[in-house]
Amino acid sequence: MTLFSKIIAGEVPSYKIAENDKYFAFLDLFPSVIGHTLVVPKIETDRLFDLPDEYLDGYLSFCKPISNAICKAFGVDRVNIITLGFEIPHAHIHLVPMNSMRDSNIVANKTRMSEADLLEIQRRILAHLS
Numbered sequence: 001m002t003l004f005s006k007i008i009a010g011e012v013p014s015y016k017i018a019e020n021d022k023y024f025a026f027l028d029l030f031p032s033v034i035g036h037t038l039v040v041p042k043i044e045t046d047r048l049f050d051l052p053d054e055y056l057d058g059y060l061s062f063c064k065p066i067s068n069a070i071c072k073a074f075g076v077d078r079v080n081i082i083t084l085g086f087e088i089p090h091a092h093i094h095l096v097p098m099n100s101m102r103d104s105n106i107v108a109n110k111t112r113m114s115e116a117d118l119l120e121i122q123r124r125i126l127a128h129l130s
Helices: 003-008 053-074 115-128
Strands: 016-019 023-027 037-041 078-082 093-098
Touching: 003 023, 003 037, 016 053, 016 115, 023 053, 023 115, 037 053, 053 078, 053 093, 053 115
Parallel strands: none
Antiparallel strands: 016 023, 023 037, 037 093, 078 093
């Protein structure tokens, strides 16, 4: 069972942003920028494009309202999608708030956030999620 499956199952705490029957979105504990959110499918598949088509087809539609909420919450120019997937063998998308290309380096820019900061970031995103 991957770390992400344990988060989905509630065995590992997370700062949940959204959930439905196929996907689970939560804050990255080591974000590259404030609002950095992970979106994972509820099935374990190592590579994104090995997901069944019904998961791939709905992924961006699930991410769209989250992206819009992040933009509103933090006043960023856009939220981009980055897929790496080397650190945990469970397909996932990084929703990364960006104002410039400098914000795209999610590996070098990681920061450990306090629980209070993460709760405030979660609150701000949820306040704009419709």
